Each structure stands twice: as structure tokens, then as C-alpha cells.
Amino acid sequence: MKLICRLITKYFSDVAQTGESPAWVSRHIAHCARCAAHIEAQRLMQQHIVHALALDDPCPVPWDAIAARIAAQQRSHALTVRRPVLAAAAITALAAITLVVLFGPGLLRHKPVAAPVVAERPTPVVKEIQVAPAPATVTVSDQPRVTVSPRRRVPRQSVRRTLSVVTNNGTSVAPEIVEGREQVAALPATEQSGPIDRPTQEMIDNAGSMAADVLIGLSGQMTDEKSAEIQHTLLHLLVSVLPG
């Protein structure tokens, strides 16, 4: 086979039929029986292919299906635009709650307070502080030293509810003494029942589970209701942990 025949059968056989081929190709085919036969065989095969691959039935997909899919796509696009805002809000809330849980008690401990109320009153003298339901006896010496024993981790709210102070003559001291954190914080720093102000295991667990929820939200699985629920819970926890 001549080089020109090889070239034409290899690179120009398809365009030779359509008239897209260069003039020299057409000229050669007009004079070369071999190339002409090749082009004819090519044309016949192409006819068969066209017949075999022709579709008798039109595309069965109705326009409504496309329109519905476009609408769904636009809705999901709108959601992906809103999602980063929700994610940012969740991160901010998570950061805030973590800071409060970790450093909030420390800040409270350093809060400047007046001299111990117990010490200011000569009589009746505070004898012990009881914490219910499993009363922890807090023994307070006559003047201002107060011993708290045994040390236990008690949730702050339960302290606020159940703390009571019994004086050495059996009477209860004035209400402001038993009303919670300020009074306990007013005790000398070395003797305070510190663990009361630290985050409880329950609070840490809550923060952990909320962190998990926020992470789930960030991974795109958080529904709007779930997001609202988490924000609500975070807000509640913030309110309950913050002083006052």
C-alpha cells in the first residue's frame, strides 16, 4: 500500500465522505480504486451503525422531572448558603460554654467580698454547716476559721438549696448566711470548699455531648430543629452557670 493510501485510509476516511477533506485527498480518491473501495466500505458500515444506533422512541424524561430537580437543587443551594451561618453560631456558643465551664468558677473565687459574715457576729456562733441529703458537716471554729469536712463535690444548685448553718446554741443563723455562694466564698480562701465551685461531672458530660452535637451539625447532618434545640440548651446552661 502506498503511503498516501495509508494516510487517507487512516486519517481521512471519515471526512472523505462528508466533503470536509482537503482537495488533495478528494483528488487521490477519484483516481485510486483501493482508497475508493475503502471509503465505500466505510460508508456502508457507517450506514449500518446509524441504523443500529438510531432511537425509535424519544427521550422519556418529561420536563416536569427536570423542573422539579432544578427546584430541589436551588433549595439545597439555599441551605448550603445558610449552613455556614448556623455553624458559626454553634462554634461561638460552644466556645462560650467551654470558657464558662473551665474558667467561670475561678473568676467567681476571685470575686472581692466583704469580711466573713460569720466572723462579724460574736453570738450566736456558727458551729456547723450541714449539706443535705447526705449531710456533710462543716465545722466552724468560734472565730473566723471555718473547717469544711469532708470535702465533696456537690453541684452548686444543690448547695444553694440545702445548705444550712447550725450555731453552737442550736439556733439557725440569719438567712443571708445560708443563702449560698457568697457566704461560702466569704470563708477564708484556704478553707473554702473549693470543689463546690468547680464544674461537676454532669456539667462536663453535658458540654461534651453538646460538643458532639455541634460537630454533627458541622458535618452537615444537623437539622434546623436540632440546631435550635442545641442553641436553646446552651443558653440554658449559660444562664444556670453564670453568677447571679
Add this chain to the structure above:
Amino acid sequence: MLEKSREAAAELPLIDAARGGDLAAFSVLYERHKDVVFQFVLRSIGRREDAEDLVQETFCRAWTAIGRFRGEARFRTWVTKIAASACADHLRTAAQRSRLAREVPLEDEVMASDLAVPDAQQANATRQAIIRALHALPLQHRQLVILCDVQGFTSREAATILGCSAVSVRVRLCRAHEQLRQLLSTDDEVQ
């Protein structure tokens, strides 16, 4: 050629309207080109169910991207390019690739009218042989046969659709024809 440029000019107002968010105008474009896209996708991947899904995917992508359509090619060429990309994505899944590359979707190709008379059964056998041979080709070769032989795209348009040069299209198409000829002659010998 003249017909093609006339078609492109007639579609310009529709494309402009669709760019402005007019879904009704886009639906007219869909009705005009859905059959070409469906044929291209069905012959590329072979499964009717998947092809219907890919037609939807193609036109959704086209709607999203219509703002970037500059009118340098015909709308038909542009939307077929999107379909080619959707087909490639579809076949990229390893499991599907290994399964579909070898499997000939015969059940999709049999038309009721082909089976009506005994002569038609012979015609259908030829048809099946060609389809089987076509599916034995690599994807791009197969798509070139569909685009250039069946759908009448020029080699330049086929190059735009498949993202290669016109020379490459011509070389690959000749190679595809040669492979088809060999496969069909082997098939004849077997029969």
C-alpha cells in the same frame, strides 16, 4: 453548515432569556435537544434507567451553568459536552466501570417494532451485533462514533465536546472504525 448557524441564531433569544432566569425558555431548549442528549447518553453508558437519570443531571447542570455559556458553540454542542462529562463521572465509579464496560445492555436496545416480523429478527441480530461491538470500544471511541457517525457533529464539534483536538478526533474515529470492522467480522465468523 448553514442550517447549523441558522439553528444557533434562532436559539439565541431563548438562551438569553434562560440566562436571565426564564425557566420556560429553558424548557423550550430542553424539548429541542433532549433526544440528542438521551441518545448520546444511552449509547455511551448502555442502561436506559441510568441514561434517563443522566439526562436530568445534564440539564440541571446546564441550567446552573447557562450564565457561563458564551455562544461560541451551538447550544447542542455545549449541552452534549455537559452530558459527556456527566457520563464520565457516572462511569468513574469503579464498580460501575468494571461492570458496564463488559456488559452489553441488550434488553434496552430491543425495540418492539423490530420483533414484529421474522425478517426484523435478522435485522435485530445485526443491530445487536453492532451494539455489542460498539460497547467493546473504549468510552471515547464509542462516543466519537455516536457523535460523528450517528448524530452528525463535525470533528471540530466532537473535539469541543470531548475536550481534545480535531486531529485527535479524526485519528481516534478512524481507529474506532477499524476496531468495529474487526469486531463485526469476528462476529460474522462466529455466527
